[in-house]
Amino acid sequence: MILKLQKLVVRIFVVWFLFSLSLVYGQATKGKITGVVLDKNTQQGLPGANVQVLGTVLGASTDLEGNFVINKIPFGQYDVRISMIGYGRQTVKDVAVIVHETPSFTVELEEAAVEIDPVIVTVSKWQQEANNTSASVEVLTAKEIMSRNPIKIEDALETAAGVQILQENINIRGSDGWTFGIGSRVLVLLDGVPIMTSDMGAANLFMISPADIERAEIVRGAGSAIYGSSAMGGVINFITRKPTPKSRTYIRAIAGIYDDHHESSYNWAAGSDTILHFNRQDFTHSRQIGNLGLRLSGSQSYSTGYTDHNKFQRYNISTRLNYRFPNASQWTFLGNYMYEDYDVFLTWLSQRQATRVEEKDKVQTRTGITLFTSYNLPISSKMGIELRAFLNRFNLGIQLGSVDFSPALGLGGAIQGTFIPNSKFALIYGADFKFDRTKSVAYGKRNANLVAPFLQLDWRPASDFGLTFGGRYDRYSIDPDPNSNNSEGIVFDHFSPKVGFNFHPFENITLRGSVSNGFKFPVIFQLFFDNQEIADIVWVANTKLKSEKSWSYELGYREKITPTWFVEFNAFYTEVRDMIDARSATGSTANFENIGNVTIPGVEFVSNGRWLNNRLGLKVNLTYMNPKENGNTRLLPHRQKFIAFVGGSYRPGPFELQLDYKYSSAQERYLIPGTHQFVPQKVLDTQIFFYWKKFTFLLGVNNIFNYEYTLRDKFPEENRNFIAGVTTEF
Amino acid sequence: MxxxxxxxxxxxxxxxxxxxxxxxxxxxxxxxxxxxxxxxxLDPDFFPGIVKGQLRLSQVPPEKTDELQVYLIKEFPPRNAADLLEASTARILNFSREDSTQLVPFEIEVDALDEFGALIAVWKRVTDSEQAGVVDPFINTIGGHCNEQNEFIKINLTESQPVVEGIIIDVDLEKVNRTSRVSGTINFTGSWPEDLSNLVLVFSSSLNINLCNPPELRLLATQPTDSLNYDFPISPGAKIAILVWIKTGDAILDFRLLGFAAVNPTEETPALNVDINADFGTPMSF
CATH class of the missing domain: 1.20.5 (Single alpha-helices involved in coiled-coils or other helix-helix interfaces)
Structure with a gap:
């Protein structure tokens, strides 16, 4: 069946490819647009700015001096959009491409600390303005990410609305609880490529080095209609820095020490000479060699941990290559490698006693490798094709006792077409393929195949009104274990439709809404992990697990109050059927079960603005939700009703002060039954930056009041720590 | 300008x-x-219940003693390791390694008010893991909070009575002073049951097993074989070596008798060689 489906998908693409070629040769009258993009303040050329001819698939990046040329544009009249991370977007209207004339213009972009309406690629897999989508989307820029001085990338994610990190689990609007990351309902992409482990379905954030990230696009709500399983709660796409036309070297070093815990029992190093500390170093260099863009990065991070069993040392190496061919097609290669030694920290028996791990099991190693290549070819001004292939090889399993995992291998590919006949239509279509190969004594040898065609139409019948229709069919087939007589194959399939709208009743106001279907297939770990003991809990397989299915409804209102300040109100309601969750009825055994139906109603407020010539900034995110399973009066385990983030910054002269306050209301249930002390999260971080020439110095205190709290079964969260660092870029 | x-x-x-x-x-x-x-x-003093008492030692602790532990446990014997994982515990380090008689105080901070089935004292050897395993109470239990009928006294912590004090547990450190050795061969007849989960050798002073002072218990390999060699350190004194098997899914005390033999290691003959005949074909009972 799956082979038939694959053949059908391939046939459809052959027909479509031939059709595309006919369009290419059908267009004979073409011209070009040239221009230069300048920084408004310095009047210097801006290298690396993105120039897009709207209503076509054609675009270019500016060179070292800010110049650009876009060739092969059919004669006609176009709007041209110029955008760059950290700068306000501009659109040049009615540029006429006619015989014997090459239109040329100069655009001055102004630095913008807050991107009110950024250009994004994650919602519909093509470049569009965030304000014109039907989804709730937020962009964290590199500056926002790095200003939180992250040792790990997840340290910066909680500044986004509705996002909370519970160790390996990324929780968007209460979608995920805490399951050691297993079966994540948030899909994490690195440059559009899923970095989910093939066995555990966990987001491998370990691969991501914060200094490599140009921006993170966070899409809240079900994204299964275009991304499939795992995107049920949302999608986070980390977009890495492109190689810059101008040679760029970035070096960063930060270090810090942990204070004593306010809760003295967590002070495992008390009485010894050990000073609990952490440090991180990053190096990035990028440059252009002819048509080849190259970026090389490396980093090292180390922490003694802020409590027992929490030490880690991690190395990341990554590279990105871009090659632009004369026919405007582009080849990209991305390679990431990660190696980490870490202490296994299971849980605390009580607030005064940690679960001990046998000395032989205490230090574990995990490794990961991601290779990704893509080829993007504009077949005509209206049509483009992108071919992608990737390999993920992750070894993240807990290596305790006999629970031994081989690295899980994921081989994938995708073919995607973009058809933009005019500025009113954009049709995105394609198919994703994936082959998973996993092996462990805990679940045998499991191979699986995914094939998933998708289609999405963004239609703007009027300039102030847009509609989105889309759907994706996923078929995931898990083969029987060849080494077991009692093993049977399992097949899951699901079709996820979506419909949405976007309306601008006034110039500065956007109304949007969507109804989308989400789903998540059970992952291999949830289905087959059997008879293994972790932290004295025996995990039992459940091969009868069904897929989770959901319907998400969302309405949003967004108003641009000033050119540098917007507010947004969202109301959302998600209904999940057959939700899969870890359950421990007795405290001695646990498994993954379809626990029944769950509803997550909620409202959200977002405000982000800067005033006084960008010197004063304030970001406020408030999310209220009520995730409950039918018939239960308490919240789902590891969920909160209310989460908030308030971040303020002020920059007089060369100094900048930043204050971040994170709050989440107390949880009501943990996975393991028993008496727990539930307290809210109340954390205040502060940083002072000093900018001098090409250097930035920082001093900071995180968790300034040394507030003691847990978000997971008796795991203490990070206590007060002092940090210092320096960054330079040249 | x-x-x-x-x-x-x-x-x-x-x-x-x-x-x-x-x-x-x-x-x-x-x-x-x-x-x-x-x-x-988090409140550092968040412990709704407290159990206080003393361990009464009447022997010098064995040389390999690392620490003594007291477990307040819902049910004894524990159904599994998680019962022990969830049990509230006290670690006792401040005992004398030279005195033969001493009273050592303990205090257990309890996470949840509840009724608890047993309070047991456990000996921890230097090389043992920090947390007791599921068989450790049988191997290393040195006493319990029991009445005259050798039954555990239940401890009920309620909002009106969250603190229980004045408990004294007599501990038997002779039992863990394993200076003797018993070895030999177990000869099997009959076919091994498919649902066998554990094969256990129990060293008990009588056939009437007293949970308040449980017998010493050693696990054996469960691969079907005709004969099996064993070699275990045990404490001196007259005992019965009882070979039992446990069916998959059964509790640890629901064992089925396979065979037994008398052993009596003394100071003079600390190492004994005792063979045991075991028959899967003929059900035996005490």
């Missing part, structure tokens, strides 16, 4: 004043908000 510089300078002064005010206001209000609540999160 001078005008521009003046303007920049004024702007900077103005911002500096604004910045100062912003800084003072922000920090003052945040400190005020936090300290007014006097809220530091």
């Amino acid at each position: 001078e005008e521009l510089l003046q303007e920049v300078n004024m702007n900077f002064k103005w911002h500096r004043r604004f910045f100062g005010a912003f800084l003072i206001l922000a920090i003052t209000s945040l400190f005020a908000a936090f300290y007014a609540c006097d809220d530091f999160g």
Whole structure:
């Protein structure tokens, strides 16, 4: 069946490819647009700015001096959009491409600390303005990410609305609880490529080095209609820095020490000479060699941990290559490698006693490798094709006792077409393929195949009104274990439709809404992990697990109050059927079960603005939700009703002060039954930056009041720590 | 140019004043908000219940003693390791390694008010893991909070009575002073059951097993074989070596008898060689 489906998908693409070629040769009258993009303040050329001819698939990046040329544009009249991370977007209207004339213009972009309406690629897999989508989307820029001085990338994610990190689990609007990351309902992409482990379905954030990230696009709500399983709660796409036309070297070093815990029992190093500390170093260099863009990065991070069993040392190496061919097609290669030694920290028996791990099991190693290549070819001004292939090889399993995992291998590919006949239509279509190969004594040898065609139409019948229709069919087939007589194959399939709208009743106001279907297939770990003991809990397989299915409804209102300040109100309601969750009825055994139906109603407020010539900034995110399973009066385990983030910054002269306050209301249930002390999260971080020439110095205190709290079964969260660092870029 | 510089300078002064005010206001209000609540999160004294008492030692602790532990457990014997994982415990390190008689205080902080089936004292050897395993209470239990009928006294912690004090547990350290050795061969007849989960050799002073002072228990390999060699350290004194098997899914005390033999290691003959005949074909009972 799956082979038939694959053949059908391939046939459809052959027909479509031939059709595309006919369009290419059908267009004979073409011209070009040239221009230069300048920084408004310095009047210097801006290298690396993105120039897009709207209503076509054609675009270019500016060179070292800010110049650009876009060739092969059919004669006609176009709007041209110029955008760059950290700068306000501009659109040049009615540029006429006619015989014997090459239109040329100069655009001055102004630095913008807050991107009110950024250009994004994650919602519909093509470049569009965030304000014109039907989804709730937020962009964290590199500056926002790095200003939180992250040792790990997840340290910066909680500044986004509705996002909370519970160790390996990324929780968007209460979608995920805490399951050691297993079966994540948030899909994490690195440059559009899923970095989910093939066995555990966990987001491998370990691969991501914060200094490599140009921006993170966070899409809240079900994204299964275009991304499939795992995107049920949302999608986070980390977009890495492109190689810059101008040679760029970035070096960063930060270090810090942990204070004593306010809760003295967590002070495992008390009485010894050990000073609990952490440090991180990053190096990035990028440059252009002819048509080849190259970026090389490396980093090292180390922490003694802020409590027992929490030490880690991690190395990341990554590279990105871009090659632009004369026919405007582009080849990209991305390679990431990660190696980490870490202490296994299971849980605390009580607030005064940690679960001990046998000395032989205490230090574990995990490794990961991601290779990704893509080829993007504009077949005509209206049509483009992108071919992608990737390999993920992750070894993240807990290596305790006999629970031994081989690295899980994921081989994938995708073919995607973009058809933009005019500025009113954009049709995105394609198919994703994936082959998973996993092996462990805990679940045998499991191979699986995914094939998933998708289609999405963004239609703007009027300039102030847009509609989105889309759907994706996923078929995931898990083969029987060849080494077991009692093993049977399992097949899951699901079709996820979506419909949405976007309306601008006034110039500065956007109304949007969507109804989308989400789903998540059970992952291999949830289905087959059997008879293994972790932290004295025996995990039992459940091969009868069904897929989770959901319907998400969302309405949003967004108003641009000033050119540098917007507010947004969202109301959302998600209904999940057959939700899969870890359950421990007795405290001695646990498994993954379809626990029944769950509803997550909620409202959200977002405000982000800067005033006084960008010197004063304030970001406020408030999310209220009520995730409950039918018939239960308490919240789902590891969920909160209310989460908030308030971040303020002020920059007089060369100094900048930043204050971040994170709050989440107390949880009501943990996975393991028993008496727990539930307290809210109340954390205040502060940083002072000093900018001098090409250097930035920082001093900071995180968790300034040394507030003691847990978000997971008796795991203490990070206590007060002092940090210092320096960054330079040249 | 001078005008521009003046303007920049004024702007900077103005911002500096604004910045100062912003800084003072922000920090003052945040400190005020936090300290007014006097809220530091988790309460270090969050223990709704406490059980206090003393261990009464009547022997010098064996040389390999690492520490003594007291477990307040819902059910004894524990159904599995998680019962022990969830049990509230006290670790006792402040005992004398030289005195033959001593009273050592213990205090258990209990996470949840509940009724508990047993309070047991466990000996921890230097090389043992920090947390007792599921068979450790049988191997290393040195006493319990019991009545005269050798039954565990239940401890009920309620809101009206969250603290129980004055408990004295007599501990038997002779049992873990394993200076003797018993070895031999177990000869099997009959076919091995498919649902066998554990094969256990129990060293008990009588056939009537007393849970308040449980027998020593050793696990054996479960691969079907005709004969199996064993070699275990045990404490001196007359005992019965009882070979039992446990069916998959059964509790640890629901064992089925396979065979037994008398052993009596003494100071003079610390190492004994005792063979045991075991028959899967003929059900036996005490």
